[in-house]
Amino acid sequence: MRINSLAEYLAQVDTLNHHAHRYYVLDDPEISDAEYDQAYQALLQYETEFPESIVPNSPTQRVADQPLSHFESVAHALPMLSLGNVFSEDELMAFDARVQKGLSVHEQINYAAEPKLDGLAVSIRYEKGLLVQAATRGDGQKGENITANVKTMATVPLKLTAKQVPDVLEVRGEVVMLRKGFHEYNAWAEKNGEKVFANPRNAAAGSLRQLDPRKTAQRPLSFFAYSVGEVSTSFQLKKHSDVMSQLREFGFQINHLNQVVQGVSGCMAFYQKVGHLRAALDFDIDGVVYKVDDLSQQETLGFVTKAPRWATAHKFPAEEATTVIEAIDVQVGRTGSITPVARLKAVTVGGVSITNATLHNEDEIRRKDVRVGDTVFVRRAGDVIPEVVKVVLSKRPEDSETFEMPSQCPVCDSQLFKAEGEAVLRCLNGLNCDAQRKESIKHFSSRKGMDIDGLGDKLVEQLVDAGLIKTPADLYHLKEAQVSGLERMAQKSAQNLLNGIEQSKQNTLPRFIYSLGIREVGEATALTLANAFKGMEALIKADEAALVALPDVGEVVAARILHYFKQENNLQVIQALLDAGITWPEIEAPVESELTLSGKTVVLTGKLSQMTRSEAKNALQALGAKVTGSVSAKTDLLVAGENAGSKLAKAQDLGVEVVDEQWLVDQSKLLR
Numbered sequence: 001m002r003i004n005s006l007a008e009y010l011a012q013v014d015t016l017n018h019h020a021h022r023y024y025v026l027d028d029p030e031i032s033d034a035e036y037d038q039a040y041q042a043l044l045q046y047e048t049e050f051p052e053s054i055v056p057n058s059p060t061q062r063v064a065d066q067p068l069s070h071f072e073s074v075a076h077a078l079p080m081l082s083l084g085n086v087f088s089e090d091e092l093m094a095f096d097a098r099v100q101k102g103l104s105v106h107e108q109i110n111y112a113a114e115p116k117l118d119g120l121a122v123s124i125r126y127e128k129g130l131l132v133q134a135a136t137r138g139d140g141q142k143g144e145n146i147t148a149n150v151k152t153m154a155t156v157p158l159k160l161t162a163k164q165v166p167d168v169l170e171v172r173g174e175v176v177m178l179r180k181g182f183h184e185y186n187a188w189a190e191k192n193g194e195k196v197f198a199n200p201r202n203a204a205a206g207s208l209r210q211l212d213p214r215k216t217a218q219r220p221l222s223f224f225a226y227s228v229g230e231v232s233t234s235f236q237l238k239k240h241s242d243v244m245s246q247l248r249e250f251g252f253q254i255n256h257l258n259q260v261v262q263g264v265s266g267c268m269a270f271y272q273k274v275g276h277l278r279a280a281l282d283f284d285i286d287g288v289v290y291k292v293d294d295l296s297q298q299e300t301l302g303f304v305t306k307a308p309r310w311a312t313a314h315k316f317p318a319e320e321a322t323t324v325i326e327a328i329d330v331q332v333g334r335t336g337s338i339t340p341v342a343r344l345k346a347v348t349v350g351g352v353s354i355t356n357a358t359l360h361n362e363d364e365i366r367r368k369d370v371r372v373g374d375t376v377f378v379r380r381a382g383d384v385i386p387e388v389v390k391v392v393l394s395k396r397p398e399d400s401e402t403f404e405m406p407s408q409c410p411v412c413d414s415q416l417f418k419a420e421g422e423a424v425l426r427c428l429n430g431l432n433c434d435a436q437r438k439e440s441i442k443h444f445s446s447r448k449g450m451d452i453d454g455l456g457d458k459l460v461e462q463l464v465d466a467g468l469i470k471t472p473a474d475l476y477h478l479k480e481a482q483v484s485g486l487e488r489m490a491q492k493s494a495q496n497l498l499n500g501i502e503q504s505k506q507n508t509l510p511r512f513i514y515s516l517g518i519r520e521v522g523e524a525t526a527l528t529l530a531n532a533f534k535g536m537e538a539l540i541k542a543d544e545a546a547l548v549a550l551p552d553v554g555e556v557v558a559a560r561i562l563h564y565f566k567q568e569n570n571l572q573v574i575q576a577l578l579d580a581g582i583t584w585p586e587i588e589a590p591v592e593s594e595l596t597l598s599g600k601t602v603v604l605t606g607k608l609s610q611m612t613r614s615e616a617k618n619a620l621q622a623l624g625a626k627v628t629g630s631v632s633a634k635t636d637l638l639v640a641g642e643n644a645g646s647k648l649a650k651a652q653d654l655g656v657e658v659v660d661e662q663w664l665v666d667q668s669k670l671l672r
């Protein structure tokens with residue numbers, strides 16, 4: 001590919017910007033990464049030959065090549081305000097009553113409801129459609145000039161994509177680091193001895209305040225627009241939600257959860273909905289925001305000191321709190337991994353009382369230098385295990401000592417080891433270690449595993465401690481008299497347990513494989529293995545080539561599986577389980593034809609809110625689908641998330657069946 005004229009060059013700039021927008025903002029690419037790279041190289045080539053032709057919105061102009069010595073201060077044309085807060089329905093009703101009073105109306109107000117993104121507010125100024133300046137919020141009146149850094153963000157258009165653009169437009173919004181990118185970045189930073197961030201917000205802040213834009217460019221930052229600052233008179237719209245749609249047209253990313261709702265009840269429903277989705281979102285939020293949608297009503301309501309009367313934030317309960325570490329214990333996991341756990345003075349975080357927080361591993365303890373007696377910040381995000389974020393050093397007791405990990409397993413006393421390149425210390429005593437024995441049996445009987453009714457974690461511990469079971473297979477030889485002899489175990493519950501164990505014999509092969517607890521073999525992989533090998537014998541005999549040939553089985557997973565079946569004691573337990581009478585309906589060939597999407601070609605498009613793209617892809621494959629990138633006459637089904645664009649239009653043109661994300665979620669549940 002070669003660019004031969006200025007006209008071709010300008011067209012190529014537009015084409016590349018279009019594809020970058022499809023990729024980063026709409027999450028719906030039309031060309032492959034390789035095709036993009038090739039076109040980008042051609043552009044670069046032309047610009048090297050004709051540097052005088054370079055236009056400011058060329059994608060090559062995103063990264064300046066010189067670090068700054070400092071950030072300049074810039075005054076905001078209009079102040080960047082903050083928001084009032086409400087924490088309960090009552091407070092929300094009071095807010096709504098003030099709005100109605102201010103407008104002299106007694107009717108339901110329309111509110112634009114949006115998630116409250118937990119990042120950094122930024123104002124980006126466009127003149128005649130071109131990005132000229134970007135600034136942090138600062139104190140609301142003056143901020144720092146971070147233009148070079150903001151230009152590196154692919155979700156920020158360098159030029160507004162419209163024929164008619166206002167002379168001046170300041171777009172305001174939040175810069176966040178997506179969770180996935182945050183974890184990837186931290187993993188990379190840890191390996192390369194760079195600063196590791198405590199949370200995505202700090203990471204976004206640190207990245208934006210980088211004096212070297214080349215570094216910012218490498219950080220996975222994302223910009224969501226949520227309001228405007230100074231605008232020229234040509235930008236006249238009636239509603240906030242229309243402003244958002246217009247910004248979307250200009251090429252900005254608008255949050256897919258944004259929605260116009262009616263009155264307090266609409267706001268509350270939105271708050272609940274977003275609260276439920278919170279843990280699954282790919283960005284952190286700390287609440288939701290309600291804004292009176294009608295702009296003339298906003299104008300009537302005006303401002304109080306620093307915040308508008310027409311908007312408020314409805315905060316989620318805090319997710320961080322401080323407390324004191326009373327002790328540090330180490331726990332032994334199912335696979336022998338040793339995890340240090342902080343025992344905390346009880347504290348309420350995000351509405352839940354917590355007394356334990358994970359310290360992950362030895363390296364983490366070293367890095368954060370966590371000690372018994374320390375006052376620490378603990379954080380709980382959604383469903384994840386609470387963790388210790390950092391130590392408040394000023395409150396450290398004088399006599400505190402650094403924490404040393406044990407060299408022996410706290411349960412079976414055997415020597416602990418750390419594999420090369422791993423951060424985790426392990427007990428290698430396998431099922432001879434009572435802790436691993438208990439965890440393996442809990443995993444075996446868990447809901448996703450053999451699903452044994454009446455066998456909870458406590459009972460497993462009692463049974464192991466009493467010496468009644470050593471392996472999962474022993475469960476199937478328990479006698480009622482043995483079980484009812486246990487503490488707090490009446491005859492009735494003993495009988496219930498035995499019934500539950502008996503019933504679990506009629507099971508399914510995927511569950512059986514999952515329940516063995518092979519490292520790295522979760523539900524999805526267990527299903528893949530069951531479908532591929534159709535029985536234990538073939539699975540046990542499978543070699544590396546046969547394993548890696550399967551979707552989502554890589555070399556690491558294959559190695560774990562091979563290792564597991566090499567251990568003689570594992571084979572003995574499997575045999576004992578089969579001898580005890582565990583069976584499953586035979587998996588007929590080809591079992592795939594029974595799956596909802598067997599043989600179907602499926603395309604995924606738009607934004608998903610309940611799962612990531614790769615989870616959706618895995619789910620589709622587990623349902624038997626072949627997942628492809630573009631819609632054609634061969635496509636059988638399109639799964640369309642929010643803001644689906646050209647693929648949806650094309651599917652509708654071709655009469656391809658279209659379903660939404662919820663459909664996929666429901667279908668995946670049926671598989672379990």
Ligand code: IVH
Nearest residue numbers: 081082083114115116117120121226289308
């Ligand atoms: S609107 C005049 N909308 O919250 C209204 N702010 O406490 C100005 N924020 O500094 C803000 N998500 O950093 C608005 N959807 C959203 C938001 C949002 C997050 C942040 C923003 C602002 C702070 C105000």
